[in-house]
Amino acid sequence: MLDPMVSLAFSVYSGKGVYSALLGSGVSRSSGIPTGWEITQELAKKLATLSDAATEDTLDWYRTVFKQEPDYSVLLEQIAKMTGDRHFTLRPYFEPTPEELEEGKKVPTAAHKEIADLVLKGYIHVIVATNFDRLMEQALGAVGVTPNVVANADQVKGMVPLVHSRCTIIKVHGDYTDIRIKNTLGELAAYEKEMNRILDQVFDEYGLIVCGWSADWDEALRAAIERCPNRRFTTYWSAYSGVSGKAEAICVQRAAQIIRGMGADAFFGQFKEKIEAMEAWTSPATPSPSKWPWHRSRNTYPRNASDPGSMTCS
Numbered sequence: 443m444l445d446p447m448v449s450l451a452f453s454v455y456s457g458k459g460v461y462s463a464l465l466g467s468g469v470s471r472s473s474g475i476p477t478g479w480e481i482t483q484e485l486a487k488k489l490a491t492l493s494d495a496a497t498e499d500t501l502d503w504y505r506t507v508f509k510q511e512p513d514y515s516v517l518l519e520q521i522a523k524m525t526g527d528r529h530f531t532l533r534p535y536f537e538p539t540p541e542e543l544e545e546g547k548k549v550p551t552a553a554h555k556e557i558a559d560l561v562l563k564g565y566i567h568v569i570v571a572t573n574f575d576r577l578m579e580q581a582l583g584a585v586g587v588t589p590n591v592v593a594n595a596d597q598v599k600g601m602v603p604l605v606h607s608r609c610t611i612i613k614v615h616g617d618y619t620d621i622r623i624k625n626t627l628g629e630l631a632a633y634e635k636e637m638n639r640i641l642d643q644v645f646d647e648y649g650l651i652v653c654g655w656s657a658d659w660d661e662a663l664r665a666a667i668e669r670c671p672n673r674r675f676t677t678y679w680s681a682y683s684g685v686s687g688k689a690e691a692i693c694v695q696r697a698a699q700i701i702r703g704m705g706a707d708a709f710f711g712q713f714k715e716k717i718e719a720m721e722a723w724t725s726p727a728t729p730s731p732s733k734w735p736w737h738r739s740r741n742t743y744p745r746n747a748s749d750p751g752s753m754t755c756s
Contacts, residue, residue, distance in 0.1 A: 446699035450678045451716035453649065454565050460675060461649040462568035463557060468654025468682075469706040470554075470575055474547035476535055478514045478659070485517050485531075515627040515659075529621040536575045536618040553653070554581035556710035561587055561609045565717065566651075568604055568644055569611045572660060574618035578611060593617040595634035604643065612640060614663055633662045641666040649675030650696075654706045657689040667692055680709045 454461050467477050476484070483501065490500040497503045504512045522528040538548035550558075558581040560566045569589075571578060582589050589609040592601050593616050604610055614637065615630070616623035624630055633641070645667050657664055677698040679685060684702050685693050693700060701709065 446701050455717055455720045458564050459567045461651055462644055463566055464570045464652045466572050466655025470573055470577055472551045472707055475575055482512050482514045486512050519626055526621045528625055533618055550577045550581035553706040553710040554578055556714045558582045558585045571613050572615050574623055594622055595636040598636040598640050631661045645670040646672055650677040653680040
């Protein structure tokens, strides 16, 4: 069978701007930003300390006291009752200290940088992210791209249409600087109609490259993908050790091509290498697409074969 990474590179290279990226917390993991489970462990430890519990196994202490398994959503609601409280509880996990910056932590990863290069070259225009951090925005800024960021329903109303945007980042759960971030199971169960509208458009009109997302907790995001009526383009799903549970169900429904055995940095690194190999490729008989005169824009073509440099809109 053809390596799905090869198929992905062919599809993205041939259809510039046709594919969107869906990025989960796994894309930011190598930067030192903790996962939801790591935050859960840290919060349980803090809770045990404040409760004067003399124990090294704080997770076992939590199970004994609360009669349930530690859960990110439940624990966060126990500690921080309102959205504003949760905002200040979580902000330090995403915002680097001067010491962390010196150590190279909580800064854009290799994956963020590779994605930014793909955006710069026009291969990707739309990014859907579940992360609260701003690493993707920082990576894009480093290559001179200022994305249009949509992090709540109000911003959807005033956003530049996708077709007119060089890059749009849709942060479905919000931004860590905004107290309206979505954390609990109740908050993740449904999106506002404006956010659903833009997600419906993306999942209907664009191909999908998924990386670093388990699909387990994000009920509203799963629903948006599952209700998509069409599959015009392929879904490619990168998962280090394969997919299971909710992710597997989505892959089956969308007939996704699964790319196994790579973390986010390796996946986007190899993906970009294959794109670059295709860019460098030239045929003795046929110029590469980048040298065709009508390749300057999707909507421009030569007026006639004898005048290839004369352009007009279709």
